[in-house]
Amino acid sequence: MANTKELNVEEKLRALYSLQLIDSKIDEIRNVRGELPLEVEDLEDEVTGLSKRLEKLNGDLDTIDHQIKEKKNNIEEFKSSIKKYAEQQKNVRNNREFNSLAKEIEFQELEIQLSEKHIKEMKAQLEGKKAVVAETKEKLAAKENHLKHKKAELSDIMAETEKEENFLLEKSAEYRAKIEERLLAAYDRIRGNVRNGLAVVSIERGASAGSFFTIPPQTQMEIAGRKKIITDEHSGRILVDSVLAEEEKEKMEQLFATL
Incomplete structure (x- = not known):
């Protein structure tokens, strides 16, 4: 020191202004690079969000598919019950027993109708979900591709500017030592x-x-x-x-x- x-006043002013020019150049480098990490971070968050959404949608598809299978199994059970009650009707001893079995058959037929209605609704829901899955996959692929390019861009800038920034930091330190x-x-x-x-x-x-x-x-x-x-x-x-x-x-x- x-x-x-x-240093006289003029030399101090020159040193200060040169230091300012160097520090502004460093600011410029950091500003260019400074926006990219934020962009990369935002894209990473979007990719994570879309991946989680896709995971949930696929889980929903599995759930609906399982529910449809359950309803189809129930229909087979209802049909089996109808067949059983119809056989029993052949051996009834009075009208009361016959009517009681007829009501059971009618109830099972209503259950079949209700299950078929639910299956139809769930199939429509399934198709809607599949369309959303396809759209989400497309968005995810686009974001992943964008992220890949932005990461490469950031990597290139880091490689290009690191040497320049280190050189300028050394020069900044030299001028600071004069003041x-x-x-x-x-x-x-x-x-x-x-x-x-x-x-x-x-x-x-x-x-x-x-x-x-x-x-x-x-x-x-x-x-x-x-x-x-x-x-x-x-x-x-x-x-x-x-x-x-x-x-x-x-x-x-x-x-x-x-x-």
Whole structure:
């Protein structure tokens, strides 16, 4: 940290603006990558949800199929009972016994009709469920394919950007080492408080970059003089003149071109 005390104001401003350019480049890399993991996570959740839905639908199909088989078995039992009661009617001794068996036969026939009605309803339900299963399978296959491509894309970006990000982090550390702790703390505080992470901005058309508030001519002259650190009274950002900004941008663009 010994060499930080040797920097004059202009050198501090240059170091700060260069640090800002490097940190903004790191932000850019992380933002591009930052959206993809969320997309992958959302797709994974959708795939899991559709898989569970498909599992439940297939379970419903099995249940309905089992219920239809049960109803068919019941119908066979009812038919067997009708046959048995019809045989018994042949050996009755009086009308009361005959009528009693006739009622049993009638009851079994009603049960058969009711079971057949239920089977018809369940078969319609089964067809409806099968259509939903087919649709869900199609959706699941599409989402799984989309997820596969997004994971590959994320993997490629991670492979491409990791080396670049590590290089920029090293450069960021180098520039941070040049800046005195108090100024660095102010830079970090401002970066944390603003949405786009810009703590150091240049003067553009008489206002700080990205701001509509005009900076008084006297203040602009002081900024161009590079004799003291000046902050924007509206945003709190550290201000540099456009000439210094352009010079540092050119220098950083050469650095970034090596990546």
